[in-house]
Amino acid sequence: MQNKSMLMIPGPTPVPESVLLAMAQHPVGHRGQDFNQIVSEVSQNLKWLHQTKEDVLILTASGTGAMEAAIINFLSFGDSILIGNNGKxxxxxxxxxxxxxxxxxEITAEWGKPLNPEIFKTKLVNDKDKKIKAVIVTHSETSTGVFNDLETINKYTKAHGKALIIVDAVTSLGTTDLPIDEWGLDVVASGSQKGYMIPPGLGFVSVSQKAWKVYQNSNLPKFYLDLGAYKKAINKNSFPFTPPVNLIYGLQIALKMMKAEGLTQMFTRHEKLARATRAGIRALGLDLLAADESASHAITTVSSSKIDITSICRIMEEKFDIVLAAGQDHMKGKIFRIGHLGFVCERDILTTITCLETTLQLLGDTNIVPGKAVSEALKFLL
Amino acid sequence: MQNKSMLMIPGPTPVPESVLLAMAQHPVGHRGQDFNQIVSEVSQNLKWLHQTKEDVLILTASGTGAMEAAIINFLSFGDSILIGNNGKxxxxxxxxxxxxxxxxxEITAEWGKPLNPEIFKTKLVNDKDKKIKAVIVTHSETSTGVFNDLETINKYTKAHGKALIIVDAVTSLGTTDLPIDEWGLDVVASGSQKGYMIPPGLGFVSVSQKAWKVYQNSNLPKFYLDLGAYKKAINKNSFPFTPPVNLIYGLQIALKMMKAEGLTQMFTRHEKLARATRAGIRALGLDLLAADESASHAITTVSSSKIDITSICRIMEEKFDIVLAAGQDHMKGKIFRIGHLGFVCERDILTTITCLETTLQLLGDTNIVPGKAVSEALKFLL
Incomplete structure (x- = not known):
């Protein structure tokens, strides 16, 4: 049905009407006082969301732009780095x-499995000459719905003393506790179309004092993504280059909504939604790619040995207007992903599970016990 | 008065209500067919607007990001280039x-004066070893409202044979005839919050076949702004990284409006608005920074030996809610700039001139002849 689409993908995520309407306002001049005041408020609230006293820089870029900024501002040609790679x-x-x-x-793990922190430990402990300049970790791997144990990897990095810890928090920020200052995370990158509840178009990077010191000596060429320019500007509640004013309007409203909910409540909500989704999926006889102990609170990845995954997604979209995300690269056709981050409530999970149940029945699955999956999901929601 | 602001600055420019409302739609998934269809339409219309058969690449970035992409994709470390510099x-x-x-x-000219094409010619003719890899020119210099004679500089570059011509068309695209294929312009960068009539957040780059050949050997490091990835994706009506879906909705509507108006009509409108503005400014006894023969059709820059520029801008905003742009860098307090590009009509020019007239009277200018400035402006509008 036209305009009835329900996004259950890991981004873009659903956007509240109040955010959409805020974005439909006429842009003001980005060098005027009215806009400075908005930026000042947004900037304070971003620090709250990031649990940091440091500036959170706002880029006109997708999450990938924020990730690139996290590399090119703090490293130099030929630097040695460790990267955890267990997904797209x-x-x-x-x-x-x-x-x-x-x-x-590269420290790798099979797609669907978490990175092993002990491999990081060994490499960091053996690096007597302190050649490793940074450790890069994806917190919640969007392609698989796997959480990596950032807390432990970060502890090993801190014990190394020299290396910066650089984090992709694209689908964890706002969905999972990530105490940036308390853990001492140096550079944390994220994007707007995820836990932030606004459309794509903004990237965010938080930077520690330690990382700013390293920035002074970084020789990788940069101009548009030179974070020093953004830091100088944000201290005047401004931007070095024209910002996407209307997305900032949306961000302002979304951050207010987040503050009204509260950090702990946001994290608890996402955890409950993830657990309920997993219980429902299990009750439907489908398989979960990630194990319970390494499951992202933002995305649940589903596979099946009995039912064709592509057909499930097709019927969910054609009959129920629910959009699920396909697998990427070699996981195409083997998994689908349910995004339950940002502006997602308990009702959305029950709806998705209910429609999945009907879809499986339509696909000839005779093992379905009507209502069982919703009942199982509900156990985590009541 | 709240929400009554009228933007007469060179960006963000006013946005049509239909574009704002399009942007307030719920985002769809950027990997779905519905979005592919929008991208296909937008892509075709961008070619029309750019007067080119080549792909026009869409970046999630401000105009500066598009400018950086225009450099890093087509040049290599240590390359020699000519840059025209007569403004910010x-x-x-x-x-x-x-x-x-x-x-x-650098080939420079005083702010307010155009670049001298003959200096480009001399340098290009003398470059027997063909060491000059690119000539970079700002078509309409937003900081001064000066047009550079791109057509002539381009002819000299073509005569050189080797060098690429790279153009900043940020405030000329959509406001001034810029026949990219006919002239053989290699790389043309622009941004959304100008002639495009949509809010900031998108950058555009058109690329010639000759430039794509050079791209193959460019060794400047790039990832987020690697245009090869965007080219590959746009051929599938897609993007390499998550695009700002809602801005693309707005772009779709704005391009439809442009097509309905027609290219020639758009260019004529901007030229008329610029001429009318200049006539009005002259009749008010204010000074024009750019000479008639090098005046941008998008921006008019005003100075005055008799009235304080900052006071003019203050009263225009406080009393009439009309926002003018201040001068940048050393021109601060010495000039103001009137943006008349994008979604701007004849009424907006008469309004601005009328309010400027009253503002000068309020500031004690006794030489004002009421109605004269509007009459002079009208000569170019009837």
Whole structure:
């Protein structure tokens, strides 16, 4: 049905009407006081969301632009770095680092499995000459719905003393507790179309004092994504280059909504939604790619040995207007992904599970016990 | 008065209600067919607007990001280039090129004066070894309202044979005839918050076949702004990284409006608006920074020896809610700029001139003849 689409993908995520309407306002001049005041408010609220006292820089870019900024501002040609790669976005870190001439030591895990922190530990402990300049980790791997144990990897990085810890928090920020200052995370990149509840178009980067010191000596060429220019500008509640004014209007409203909900409540909500989704999926006889202990709170990835995955997605969209995300690269046709991050409530999970149940029945699955999956999901929601 | 602001600045420019409302739609998934269809339409219409058969690439970035992409995709470390610099945005080309280790030969002119094409000619003719890899020119210099004679500089570049011609068309695209294929312009960069009539957040780059050949050997590091990835994706009506879906909705509507108006009509409208503005400004006894023969059709820059410029801007905003743009850098307090590009009609010019007239009277200018400025402006509008 036209205009009835329900997005259950890991981005763009659903956007509240109040955010959409805020974006439909006429842009003001980005050098005027009215806009400065909005930026001042947004900037304070971004620090709250990031649990940091440092500036959170706002880029006109997708999450990939924020990831690139996280590399090129804090590293130099030929620097050695460790990158955790267990999915599409870990791979993107590797490709970005290679494009900028860095020496990459990849720590891999099979798609669907978490990175093993002990491999990081060994490499960091053995690096007596302190050649490793950074450790890069994807917190919630969007391509698989796997959480990596950032807290432990970060502890090993801190014990190394020299290396910066650089984090892709694209689908974890706002969905999972990520105490940036408390953990001492140096550079954290994220994007607007995820937990932020606004459309794509903005990238965010938080930067520690330690990282700003390293920035002074970074020799990778940069101009548009030179974070020093953004820092100088944000201290005057402004931007070095024209910002996407209307998306900032949306961000302002979304951050107010987040503050009204509260950080703990946001994190608890996402965890409950993830658990309920997983319980429902299990009850439907479908398989979960990630194990419980490494499951993202933002995305649930589903596979099946009994029912064709592509057919499930097709019927969900054609009959129920629910959009699920397909697998990427070699996972295409083997998995689908349910995004339950940002502006998603309990009702959305029950709706999705109910429609999945009907879809499986339509596809000839005779093992379905009507209502069972919703009942199982509900156990985590009541 | 709240929400009554009228933007007469060179960007963000006014946005049609239909574009704002299109942007307030719920985002769809950027990997779905519905979105592919929008991208297909937008892509065709961008070619029409750019007067080119080649792909026009859409970046999630401001105009500066598009300018950087225009450099880093087609040049290599240590390349020699000529850059015309007669304003803030010419200077930005120079700063960007320096950031990427290029050997820059600057051809300068005083702010307010156009670049002299003959200096380009001499340097290009003398370059027997064909060391000059590119000539970079700002078509309409937003900081001064000066048009550079791109057509002539381009002819000299073509005679050189080797060098690419790279153009900042940020405030000329959609406002001034710029026949990209006919002239053989290699790389043309622009941004959404100008003649496009949509809010900031998108950058555009058109690329010639000759430039794509050079791209193959460019060794400047790039990932997020690697145009090869965008070209590959746009051929499938898609994007390499998540695009700002809602801005694309707006772009779709704005391009439809442009097509309904027609290219010639758009260019004629902007030229008339510029002439009318200049006539009105002259009749008010204010001074024009740019000479008639090098005046941009998008921006008129005004100075005055008799009335304080900052006071004019203040009263225009406080009393009439008309926002004018201040001068940048050393022109601060010495000039103001009237943007009349994009969604601007004859009424807006008469309004601005009328309010300027009253403002000058309020500031004690006793030489004002009421109604004269509007009459002079009208001569170009009837």
């Amino acid at each position: 976005f870990g791979e993107r870190w590797v490709n970005t680092a290679h494009a900028f001439g860095l020496k990459v030591d | 945005f010419g200077e930005r080309w120079v700063n960007t090129a320096h950031a990427f280790g290029l050997k820059v030969d």
